[in-house]
Amino acid sequence: MPGSSVTAFIGDSLTEAGRWQEWFSDEEVANYGVGGDTTDDVISRLSQVIEARPGTVVLLIGTNDLAWRRSAEHVVRNIETILVTLRRDLPDSQILVQSVMPRDRESAEIVREINRHLWQFAPSVRAQYLDLWPLLALPDGELNPEYSQDRLHLNDTGYEAWLSELRPALEALRGLPPSSRAIYLPKGLAGPT
Template sequence: MDVRTEPIVGRGDIVLLGDSLTEGGAWQELLPGLPVRNLGVGGDTAAGVRRRLRPVAEGRPAQVFLLIGTNDVALGRDLDAIAADTAAILAELRRATPRTRLHLQSVPPRTAPYTARIRDLNARYQRAAAEHGAQYLDLWPALADAEGRLRAEFTADGLHLLPAGYRAWTGELRPRLAAAGAG
């Protein structure tokens, strides 16, 4: 018996790829009418995303929005290693799907102990995005408070987002989607 399943990702899709921050978004509600695929996995790391890239690349989506790294930082991974894994994700996607619009999103703010490392990692991400033909999307202006922490009204635990935080994030995504004719 030939059993066919719908591919996870298809041409024209908008893929949100990352960890629990991505996974927790009600993206179909936040971006109604758009072919959004939520490929967030709680607890994932940059190395984990690399291991699950194949269906994304094979699907040839219109856009990929990558947000990864907060778990890597919390695990104490070397920032160069995190940035190298993330750059490898971009390189593989660029090679496999040259027409896909790639967006590397900054790691959002967390609690104070993580601020300096995340800012340093985000500077590396900016360079990686430029090197691999991706657009860098800085989420800090929309999500950070004056001290560089995740704004209190956007979180209950200093990491995961409440609906207001997802609405702020979506506000940052919309101009990228509109520029690509998707929203």
């Protein structure tokens, strides 16, 4: 059984700007998102999360490492360290690791490489992996401009899209039946209106 009913969201400004308590109003939520954070920063403050003993941990980190020109290996190694530490210190907590989100097309290949490694590694620490790439990326690997004005931070439409994937992933992680809700379809896929 998880340590508590708290759901901890860990990450950078994408997480920090999320209105998690509003969107998950039936849960107790802790937002550990810090603008500008890299994977190194999350490692250095991971003890705060562990001390809170959350029942569920939702991790999204890595995009700021690219701005610092960190290699895919550096990002992957650090995220693996985060996941191993969480599993070791929170053995009964449920962990959801999300793919690094797309940003500009110049970063697409390194983000894909990072995400391939995370997808392969997640099961080894009993973490679920959520791939946000298919929903958020254009064919060239750039973050869909419908979801962002700066190819990095999400707008309200971007958060709606993210939530459309995150909610069912959390239900699956917790072994809950899918809830009834409208299915989100990005513009262009919604069919005739």
